[in-house]
Amino acid sequence: MKSRDWLNILKESRPWIVLICISDAFFLFMAWLAYPETFGILVGIMIIFSVFTIVFGMWLDWKRKIKQRETFYDFLKEPSLEHEGRFIEAIGESHKEELKYLANKLRIQEDQLDDAKLKSTDYAEFIESWVHEIKRPISLSTLVLANRKEEMSQLVYQRLEHATANIRDNVERILFYARLQASHVDYRLERIPLNLCCEDVLLELQGLLAEKEVTVISHMEDVPIVSDKKTLQFIFTQIFINAVKYSKEEIKSFIWLKTGFHSVKNRYYLRISDNGIGVLESDLPFIFDKGFTGDNPNGSHSTGIGLYLVKKLCDELQIEIEVESEYEKGFAIQLLFPIIENALKQ
Structure with missing residues (x-):
């Protein structure tokens, strides 16, 4: 256990440690009144027992917190009914209702996120498919424009070529933008x-x-x-x-x-x-x-x-x-x- 963990547990355990010390002080006073001849032995035994009780209690508290932390992260990663039950068991039934409410919210958001990811993937695939399909008529228009160049004025030809280049550029932008949204892009x-x-x-x-x-x-x-x-x-x-x-x-x-x-x-x-x-x-x-x-x-x-x-x-x-x-x-x-x-x- 890290020293920081011990300090945190010590801070959280102060109320019952103080109670134990007060209780020890009271019983030591009673022992001094009742058995003054064996008071020194009783003091030693009580101090050893109290220190052991405090250390053992802090160790149990540390083990409990480790279990709570593990079940908490498992619950966050996957808010299933199984992980929910383990988490409730680790922290106690007193927070059962709040945890059930939180678990339901997390499961709803997880379902919504999965649905959004699926829609985003479908949309990206549709955009890429559409881009590849639209490239065919663009290429055809470029070919027709080149073959009919003599039949139109230089100004008209330049304007049409400019418009075709703009369309091609916008289509390429859509394609590259869609690719950048993907989780992995292969570059050659x-x-x-x-x-x-x-x-x-x-x-x-x-x-x-x-x-x-x-x-x-x-x-x-x-x-x-x-x-x-x-x-x-x-x-x-x-x-x-x-x-x-x-x-x-x-x-x-x-x-x-x-x-x-x-x-x-x-x-x-x-x-x-x-x-x-x-x-x-x-x-x-x-x-x-x-x-x-x-x-x-x-x-x-x-x-x-x-x-x-x-x-x-x-x-x-x-x-x-x-x-x-x-x-x-x-x-x-x-x-x-x-x-x-x-x-x-x-």
Whole structure:
């Protein structure tokens, strides 16, 4: 038994210990009056007996408390009728009614929680199924749009391509959001050419970039990144879309891409910066919060979910994020990738 347990039991046992001491004092006084010649022997016997009684009583109390603690935690983990009965037996019948009421409440909440978990799982499975189904007509519309490009004006084509890209992005957001709610997500880690991964994303967003007249300037070199390609492409897509969404219409808009090695943090990095509206300094700590859109004029067109998903997925893949911004001058986000040993051998 820990010394703290002994002290706690001693504090709780003070009333009956005091009573024993008072009782001993009374009987010692009576013994002194009745048998003064054997008073010393009686005092010794009574003290030894009292100390033994107190220690034995505290030991029994400690054993009882251990049993109560064990049955209490068993009852909390599983408030079944069996555990309820054991707990009532351990603490006594005086609290039987209160415990029965508590047990019924816990069982009702446990049933409600199981039902909610089942509904949440069914909903997540439905969303994933729906996302995969909706991707087919989106792919078909993209194919038809590409084949009929000559039959429409450049402006109409760009607008339709932009709308298709928006639909595809929103569908991907739903899918990744649903996956993040799952208890376990499988990531397919592989050696990824970072520059080619970015180029694939930019190719998908070509219509959006052309419509908004945003130019991409790349100073990227291949760095040995090991990550999940599909998730990484989604992260890049959200960052690029944000850069385009908050670009300035009155000036020529740019997105700069640069890769390198951060010697201080011993990580490879990808820096994505723009010359758009930027973010208010007061808003910067909250840009990764779910639903946060800030005070920018384009905030009304934002759901506040894109960067939230970026942060969550980067945490999952152990990618560190650094951001900096100067309002009305631009925004920069830097992704720092962990170094995986033997990555170049893959």
